[in-house]
Amino acid sequence: MLDAFIQGLLLVLQWKAFVFMLAGIFVGFWVGLLPGLGGATTLALMLPFIYNMQPVEAFAFLLGMHSVVATTGDITSILFGVPGEATTAAIILDGHAMAKRGEAGRALGAALASSFVGALIGAAALALAIPIVRPLVLTFGSPELFMLAIVGLAFIASLSAQGARGMVRGFLAGGLGLFLAMVGQDPQAGVARYTLDTLYLWQGLDLVPVLVGLFAIPEIIDLVVRGTSIAGNAPAGRISKGVFEGVKDVFRNWWLTVRCGLIGTFIGLTPGLGGAVAQWMAYGHATQSARTAEERKGFGQGDVRGVIGPGAACNSKEGGALIPTIAFGVPGGASMAILLGGFFLLGLVPGPDMLTKHLPVTFSLVWTIVIANIITVVACFLLLNRLTALTNVQGHLLVPVVLVLVFIGSYTSNSSYADILVSLIFGALGYFMVVAGWPRAPLVLGLVLGKIAENYLYISVARYDFAWLGRPVVVVLLIIAVGVILFPAVQAWRSRRAHG
Amino acid sequence: MANRTSLGLAIVIMLLSAHGIYSAHEWPLKAKLFPLVIAIPLFFLAAAEALWVIFGKSPTASASDFKLSEDQPAEVARRRTLLATGWAIGFFVLILLLGFPIAVAAMVFAYLTVQGKEGWIFSVVFTAAVWFFFYGLFELLLHMHFPDGWLFGGFGGF
Numbered sequence: 001m002l003d004a005f006i007q008g009l010l011l012v013l014q015w016k017a018f019v020f021m022l023a024g025i026f027v028g029f030w031v032g033l034l035p036g037l038g039g040a041t042t043l044a045l046m047l048p049f050i051y052n053m054q055p056v057e058a059f060a061f062l063l064g065m066h067s068v069v070a071t072t073g074d075i076t077s078i079l080f081g082v083p084g085e086a087t088t089a090a091i092i093l094d095g096h097a098m099a100k101r102g103e104a105g106r107a108l109g110a111a112l113a114s115s116f117v118g119a120l121i122g123a124a125a126l127a128l129a130i131p132i133v134r135p136l137v138l139t140f141g142s143p144e145l146f147m148l149a150i151v152g153l154a155f156i157a158s159l160s161a162q163g164a165r166g167m168v169r170g171f172l173a174g175g176l177g178l179f180l181a182m183v184g185q186d187p188q189a190g191v192a193r194y195t196l197d198t199l200y201l202w203q204g205l206d207l208v209p210v211l212v213g214l215f216a217i218p219e220i221i222d223l224v225v226r227g228t229s230i231a232g233n234a235p236a237g238r239i240s241k242g243v244f245e246g247v248k249d250v251f252r253n254w255w256l257t258v259r260c261g262l263i264g265t266f267i268g269l270t271p272g273l274g275g276a277v278a279q280w281m282a283y284g285h286a287t288q289s290a291r292t293a294e295e296r297k298g299f300g301q302g303d304v305r306g307v308i309g310p311g312a313a314c315n316s317k318e319g320g321a322l323i324p325t326i327a328f329g330v331p332g333g334a335s336m337a338i339l340l341g342g343f344f345l346l347g348l349v350p351g352p353d354m355l356t357k358h359l360p361v362t363f364s365l366v367w368t369i370v371i372a373n374i375i376t377v378v379a380c381f382l383l384l385n386r387l388t389a390l391t392n393v394q395g396h397l398l399v400p401v402v403l404v405l406v407f408i409g410s411y412t413s414n415s416s417y418a419d420i421l422v423s424l425i426f427g428a429l430g431y432f433m434v435v436a437g438w439p440r441a442p443l444v445l446g447l448v449l450g451k452i453a454e455n456y457l458y459i460s461v462a463r464y465d466f467a468w469l470g471r472p473v474v475v476v477l478l479i480i481a482v483g484v485i486l487f488p489a490v491q492a493w494r495s496r497r498a499h500g
Numbered sequence: 501m502a503n504r505t506s507l508g509l510a511i512v513i514m515l516l517s518a519h520g521i522y523s524a525h526e527w528p529l530k531a532k533l534f535p536l537v538i539a540i541p542l543f544f545l546a547a548a549e550a551l552w553v554i555f556g557k558s559p560t561a562s563a564s565d566f567k568l569s570e571d572q573p574a575e576v577a578r579r580r581t582l583l584a585t586g587w588a589i590g591f592f593v594l595i596l597l598l599g600f601p602i603a604v605a606a607m608v609f610a611y612l613t614v615q616g617k618e619g620w621i622f623s624v625v626f627t628a629a630v631w632f633f634f635y636g637l638f639e640l641l642l643h644m645h646f647p648d649g650w651l652f653g654g655f656g657g658f
Contacts, residue, residue, distance in 0.1 A: 175542040188530040224584035226569045300565040396616030400608040436506035439563035454534040
């Protein structure tokens with residue numbers, strides 16, 4: 001085992017594999033920065049280039065690219081409030097709020113450091129979990145996966161606003177997200193639901209234009225209203241100074257970083273949930289780490305824990321998602337499904353062979369994640385001063401550029417003008433939600449989880465009738481969901497009692 | 501303002517979910533199970549929020565989310581919000597009419613000169629830089645296809 005581990009490292013460090021990894025990192029760096037250009041799409045675009053490569057070179061290229069996309073996606077999310085990737089939207093809530101307070105450097109430092117720690121956790125999980133993961137994954141059937149989706153939604157809906165009324169709004173937003181997820185062709189009966197008789201809506205609402213509109217348009221409007229730069233009147237020298245403060249924040253909140261990294265890994269290895277879920281679950285957990293309701297009010301206003309949680313989860317999920325992909329040939333998400341295609345193109349069959357005959361190749365994947373993240377984080381730190389300076393650029397110079405990126409980012413998801421229209425509609429919805437004090441995070445999670453939850457609910461009912469409600473893991477998850485919903489009320493009651 | 505907007509959102513969600521429930525009745529059980537499971541509680545939650553706004557006395561709940569800046573007078577904020585909305589919609593209309601390549605240049609230049617009050621030389625140079633970035637990356641490097649605008653006879657893109 002140790003031999004294979006070291007052999008995996010040596011394979012990645014071969015000059016050809018290393019050069020391909022650098023090329024992948026370069027592509028992934030820019031793909032992450034640009035809104036709308038997704039990591040999965042780019043993986044698919046790059047797949048034809050691997051035909052003539054050796055397996056280690058091909059995976060160094062593909063995985064090197066894929067494992068840095070989320071890291072650089074955080075940069076766009078924090079600096080401009082525009083999600084660089086669908087998987088980096090949660091970090092906007094606190095990261096961009098920090099940038100507007102003149103703490104872009106600190107937010108980026110925290111995001112990069114937590115991303116790096118998250119990537120290491122994911123890679124370690126991949127290395128350690130291979131022999132023990134099989135029974136764990138196999139205990140999760142459709143009922144458990146449905147309940148996991150419900151727990152995720154309960155987390156974010158109950159924790160993203162304060163008080164009973166805030167919780168109603170959280171669940172309203174989450175319910176709206178679930179409802180919107182039903183737009184499109186129903187997977188069981190083939191009925192076109194809520195498509196307004198348009199072909200575009202048959203495939204459902206695409207996540208990218210929805211996210212870009214929901215988060216970027218309100219920020220653009222606010223930037224125009226303020227008439228200043230993103231960092232407002234914060235003194236120019238201060239912005240990038242906090243970088244190491246951000247890194248220290250990760251170590252100050254070490255256990256939160258580790259827990260969110262583990263959440264990301266777990267979501268990653270659970271087939272079908274995907275990266276967009278991991279970040280919101282981690283955000284919900286970070287919110288839960290606030291000890292009082294007063295402390296929780298700081299989330300969304302620039303609490304560094306709201307950056308650290310999603311940052312760690314976003315990168316750790318990659319290692320987690322590789323586990324079922326390699327061990328069982330069951331991809332954890334869209335990107336892993338494309339990577340699985342890469343396995344077959346190269347003549348490798350995921351399964352027992354990858355854990356025996358091709359073990360060094362499997363460990364080379366672990367090393368690729370680690371080395372690619374080290375290189376990206378170092379490159380980002382070197383460029384941080386220039387990147388954070390962008391928050392001091394006057395708003396009237398940024399607005400047209402960001403608008404161009406937002407519209408192109410939306411358009412590129414399906415090459416349809418309707419995507420831009422969807423962005424504008426969700427931009428208006430996002431703006432009104434912000435004005436009314438409704439949380440946007442549950443809406444996004446509902447939209448992401450809707451289709452998954454429906455599929456798992458249907459399979460559970462079809463296969464077990466209502467007996468699935470009595471399965472032990474389902475009961476445990478149900479108790480967790482109820483606990484999560486009651487948690488803010490219990491916390492408020494304890495706080496009231498403590499204050500007499 | 502927050503309460504009125506919340507009431508508006510709640511009413512829109514009530515209408516949406518009512519439409520969702522009504523439409524679902526025609527579908528087979530497989531297709532309507534989940535929509536009904538979601539839309540019925542959603543309707544009642546939205547109704548609860550609407551009643552809360554109309555009759556409730558509790559202060560507005562704050563969300564763990566981004567807050568709009570409040571350092572401008574309400575009238576200025578409203579005017580600038582409408583202006584920003586106008587620019588975004590105007591850009592979309594430009595894209596439809598002229599296609600992406602021309603609309604990007606036209607929008608950036610117009611924004612800089614009209615809204616940003618920048619000089620002509622700076623605006624031309626800045627616009628050219630943005631346009632070459634757009635063209636180099638999306639057209640030359642990524643080979644993305646941007647349809648012609650409707651004014652040039654290409655009614656595609658939707």
